[in-house]
Amino acid sequence: MPRNWPHHVNASAAHAIERLNSRIESRGPVVLPALLLCDFGHLAREVTNLQEAGAAGLHLDVMDGRFVPQLTYGLVVVDAVRRAATVPLEVHLMIEDADRSLADYARAGADIITVHVEALTNPRQTLESIAELGAKAHLAFNPGTPVDRIVPYLDCCDGVLAMSVEPGYGGQSFQPAVLSKLKALSDLRAEHGWRYRICIDGGISVDTIGPAAAAGAELIVAGSAVIRSTNYSHAISTLEQIAGEAA
Numbered sequence: 001m002p003r004n005w006p007h008h009v010n011a012s013a014a015h016a017i018e019r020l021n022s023r024i025e026s027r028g029p030v031v032l033p034a035l036l037l038c039d040f041g042h043l044a045r046e047v048t049n050l051q052e053a054g055a056a057g058l059h060l061d062v063m064d065g066r067f068v069p070q071l072t073y074g075l076v077v078v079d080a081v082r083r084a085a086t087v088p089l090e091v092h093l094m095i096e097d098a099d100r101s102l103a104d105y106a107r108a109g110a111d112i113i114t115v116h117v118e119a120l121t122n123p124r125q126t127l128e129s130i131a132e133l134g135a136k137a138h139l140a141f142n143p144g145t146p147v148d149r150i151v152p153y154l155d156c157c158d159g160v161l162a163m164s165v166e167p168g169y170g171g172q173s174f175q176p177a178v179l180s181k182l183k184a185l186s187d188l189r190a191e192h193g194w195r196y197r198i199c200i201d202g203g204i205s206v207d208t209i210g211p212a213a214a215a216g217a218e219l220i221v222a223g224s225a226v227i228r229s230t231n232y233s234h235a236i237s238t239l240e241q242i243a244g245e246a247a
Helices: 011-027 040-052 075-084 102-108 123-132 151-156 178-192 209-214 232-246
Strands: 030-033 058-063 089-094 112-116 136-141 159-163 197-201 219-222
Touching: 011 030, 030 058, 030 232, 040 075, 040 232, 058 075, 075 089, 075 102, 089 102, 089 219, 102 112, 102 123, 112 123, 112 159, 123 136, 123 151, 136 151, 136 197, 151 178, 159 178, 159 219, 178 197, 178 209, 209 219, 209 232, 219 232
Parallel strands: 030 219, 058 089, 089 112, 112 136, 136 159, 159 197, 197 219
Antiparallel strands: none
């Protein structure tokens, strides 16, 4: 199994993490709803609704307006979600100088910290720092970045996040070229005995989640496909059923 989950999570979150791994092993890929489009005026209620709808974890997009054009939210929101949530939180840092913020996000309650290879000076050092803080270390890469760029760091990744849209822009279409990258990540993991989870983010819908799961995706971030639905539970269960049948 990968490295232990962080020591700072409460008992409920620890149980949720165990359930997350169990769900992947027994039922196949899981959907992590992205909170970017949720109703921030009623944030705690949104978190509760997503958890009650069956979300095994939540995905938070932190953007700094420099690495990506958008400016979203930071530590205050992550802390607020952590206080409302009992499921694991993945904090996706689409920011420059991520190393300066790792400890802060770990303290705020990030169970998974995802950083972009394109924004890092020393990816191995950053991933090792995340692990030392007690969080899962995930490495993301953009659609234009080849898999070869991240291969030197796969041995110290707990997860690899393949972007299927350009980070920082909403409403983009899924880029099918990512499917060959997912397959390559799956093949590399099997060949070398590595332990990372294979993740995908961007343009996920009922039409694209099946091919993504068939190519190897296990943690699947879904934004509008869940948050803009009229029924969170139905949206999550439908997406996970399609993914499970395709995996």
